[in-house]
Amino acid sequence: MGAGVVMMAGGIVGMVVCMILLCILPGIFEKQRKKLLSEIENEI
């Protein structure tokens, strides 16, 4: 298998992983922020 195929396969896998992360990260981050806001709010 040529280096080009390896690069292309790696690139596609990388893009797919990044796209999945971009889809799921907002939800996870939102939860993290809400949890922290709630903690801070409870502290006040």
Next chain:
Amino acid sequence: MLKHISDTYEIIEKIGAGNSGEVYKAYHKNLKKYVVLKKIRAELKDVLNNRAEADVLKNLHHPCLPQVFDFLEADGDVYTVMDYIPGNSFKEYLDAGTEFKEKSVLIWARQICATLSYLHSQKPPIIHSDLKPGNIMLKPDGNICLIDFNISASLDGDTAWVTGYTNGYAPPEQIEALRYNQNELDHSLWKTIDRRADIYSLGAVLYHLMTGKKPSQDENGYVEDIRSRGIRINQVFAHIIMKCLEPRPEKRYQSAEALLSDLKDIEKKDRRYRELCKKQKGIYILVIFFMAVSAVLTVNGYFRRDVDRRKQYEELVRLESQCVTSGEFENFESYYQKAAGLMPERLEAYYQKALALNQQRQYGDNINFINEKILSNPELEVDSEALNNVYYLLGNSYEKQEDYENAAKCYEKAIEIKPDNSDYYRDYAIALAYTGEMDKAQKALDTARRQGLDSVEIDYVQGEILYNNQDFQGAKEIFLTCMEKAQNDYVKMRACIMTCKCIDALEDGVGGYDEKIQLLEKARKELPTEYNIGVLETLGQVYSDMGNDTGDAAYYTKAAEVFKQIQKQGMGSYDTDYNLVVLYQNMGKYDEASALLKEMLEEYGENYRTYKALAFMEVSKQEKVDVNQRSYGLFKEYYEKAEKLYQQQLENNVNDMEMKRLKELYDQAASNGWFSS
């Protein structure tokens, strides 16, 4: 103290006397509700009378402001009539030592700030200028209400006159302005304050509510940091309060909206929250960066893959070409298959295969291959102008098959594409000569001459024309001269073969062996391996014929040596092997013949000629044993296979006299009942 103001209001009690004047609780007889009457300071009376300020105050509608109903005059004083707000002021709570929760203070801070924002957004803006715990009521429902804002008379622009202040809550600029104004009789020269004074006052109120102590300014106007007061307070909230209490207005919040925004987002201003957001942003940037890198990698890989594929293809074609040059075709098919599979749209791999077939003298296969895989291949993306060599090769194969008509057509196409190649004209002229089109052949030859074709080659073609005109003696002389003079090995090889043909024609196919052998052996020594195959084949055939004529087995041995040389050079074909089989048979070497025939079956697949040879050999074998010991079982098997394959070949107009002879032998054996024994 007032008892009645007109018939409408009944004064209940005096409930305050602040900077703005006296404040009364009264009963509105018509509305049947409690109201507050608030005396307007003398300094503002004229303003209120002369301007539309009254209407401005009446038009204020906010849940945290008392509704102003009216303005009325009594005993030369002007009173504001507004809602009576139940509850207690924060001052009363603070005086009672009440401690407030940070969360509650924050909620009230937002409410006060929203109210200030409302007042400041009026046109013209209303500056409260006396915000303090005493002026903020905490209603029974837990919400606040700002009172005593009549001194916050608005002026043109964004500023207000200073008519008083409350120590601890007023900003330094308000105190300074009042001190100045007290000594200035001309109102027009009075110093003014703006909305940022209210921001300071709100900070001071919040400071007081959180610490329980009124903020005190040092000589520079700074208030002790709330964080050093030993109370538990959110760092962001503390920072907001201290920012409000900056002595220099430009360092405070510049508007109530900005302050309200920070108060609302107090949790989001927390260091941990900001760090979390920063971290999340960092992760997003990292992911997007990796995505961009991946995209670049993909695109790069895509183009690199093409480059790799092309390089791999070119390497395979180079290996194919190497095989063709060296005459070692062991791995050729594998290279060809890989190359054609890799880039089926390119010509080079197919061309090398055609060259290889041509070199292996598989001319019939080559013709089929070129027609199917190159000229009729829809996958092939090649400009027809690049096909000159292919047509030339195809013409060459047709010529070898003695199909001169098609050969001439192919050479013609090659010339159409590339009219400046003298070799094309040479072979075209030869093919035309063989088809009997002598005029056209001569024309082609003339063109070749003009193209600068070597004179020996011209002579050679002239010899071919003479040969086709059956002037064998004349042709022979020309070919002999060509053999002597030719620098081109190809021409020398062809001249040698053609000389032998001329000798055959002159001798009626019988004799002339010594002359032919002399010429061929000379050419065998002189010609390089890539051009000596035709010579070797002819030589092998001459030795074989001599053996047949003289019955001397030494010639068979010599013929076998020649055919073995062809095999050794990697140029062996089915015919070479078949010739060897015949020679072995003639020499009585049946085991070697049999072994070679079996190898041929494996290498070239089933062929009626192979079974035919096996059957003849079996008959020869049986003839050498005692009549009673003979067994024709194998002969029967080989004959039947040969016959079956031969029947299939009949469709191609094959007419093999030896098959008729074999059938006679078979019928004879069957009638004698030799198969049963």
